[in-house]
Amino acid sequence: MIGIPPALRARARTPLLVMVACLLLLSTNILLGALDPHGLIWIVEVVITVTMIVIILLFSMEILEQPGITRLFGGLGFFWVAILFSLTLVDYLNR
Amino acid sequence: MAEHAATVGVEVEEQFFSAEQQRHVATLGMWVFLATELLLFSGMFLVALVLRVLHPASVTAVALHLKFWIGATNAAVLIVSSFTMSLAIEASKAGLRRAMLRFLVATAALGVLFLCLKAYEYYRDWAEHMMPFLPGRPYVLDGDPASRLFTNLYFIITGLHGLHLTVGICLVLGMAFFGRRAGFLSRHQNRVEVLGLYWHFIDLIWLIVFPTLYLLNR
Numbered sequence: 001m002i003g004i005p006p007a008l009r010a011r012a013r014t015p016l017l018v019m020v021a022c023l024l025l026l027s028t029n030i031l032l033g034a035l036d037p038h039g040l041i042w043i044v045e046v047v048i049t050v051t052m053i054v055i056i057l058l059f060s061m062e063i064l065e066q067p068g069i070t071r072l073f074g075g076l077g078f079f080w081v082a083i084l085f086s087l088t089l090v091d092y093l094n095r
Numbered sequence: 096m097a098e099h100a101a102t103v104g105v106e107v108e109e110q111f112f113s114a115e116q117q118r119h120v121a122t123l124g125m126w127v128f129l130a131t132e133l134l135l136f137s138g139m140f141l142v143a144l145v146l147r148v149l150h151p152a153s154v155t156a157v158a159l160h161l162k163f164w165i166g167a168t169n170a171a172v173l174i175v176s177s178f179t180m181s182l183a184i185e186a187s188k189a190g191l192r193r194a195m196l197r198f199l200v201a202t203a204a205l206g207v208l209f210l211c212l213k214a215y216e217y218y219r220d221w222a223e224h225m226m227p228f229l230p231g232r233p234y235v236l237d238g239d240p241a242s243r244l245f246t247n248l249y250f251i252i253t254g255l256h257g258l259h260l261t262v263g264i265c266l267v268l269g270m271a272f273f274g275r276r277a278g279f280l281s282r283h284q285n286r287v288e289v290l291g292l293y294w295h296f297i298d299l300i301w302l303i304v305f306p307t308l309y310l311l312n313r
Binding site for chain 1: 100134145
């Protein structure tokens, strides 16, 4: 790994894998967006985006290594977002 | 020449029992802040989704005017910047002060690159008359009133994200400035980790902005 001090190389493995995984997933999304092969391809694009978010939360932000109360706050943030989206969309999608 | 590892730790403030407690409180504080930020951005993502449901043709017309490849390049730039930020954190944990400074500066430089690309994108939007909020300047989709809503939302979301990124760059450069001092890592190592959480969050938000505005509406 060019440019990374030898003492840091072992520690750099996870961040490197995260970057490569996110870049590959992003490339897939870009390709799907540019080609637009099917009307329902947005489902795949959403799944890929959610996968990237989960990777960043788990490995870059290390949410699972935090104390319980911190995990609770992180989870509550997304829980509120889920309530916000579900209640609003139930209204708009059923009009 | 290989860098010698410095002592790593946290100077315990008087209100805390231990360094471990102080670390947890600092991290929890940042996560609480990020949860509020998530709600702020989520409200706007939801508005984008509702506009898509109500006015699909207008939203697609705007999305086809957006600079897809600049948005995509910026997503890649932020992913790489998250990598350099992670390396800065790992270097701080290992006590490698010089390496940490190098990666912090690289992170800030990638943030500046993102802002430069964004500024160019805004310039192209201006040149193509895609700024309906400018008085006296014609709007290219003037015959489509609903498209104004999505175009304005695009500028609000990307502008707010740009503001967060600008704050992030200032904080990273500030951390690099204070990190130059000997003994920084022995007293304030956890600050780099807390700042890293904020930077990763900015990256995460753009990874949602990109599909929400550029990708899904094409």
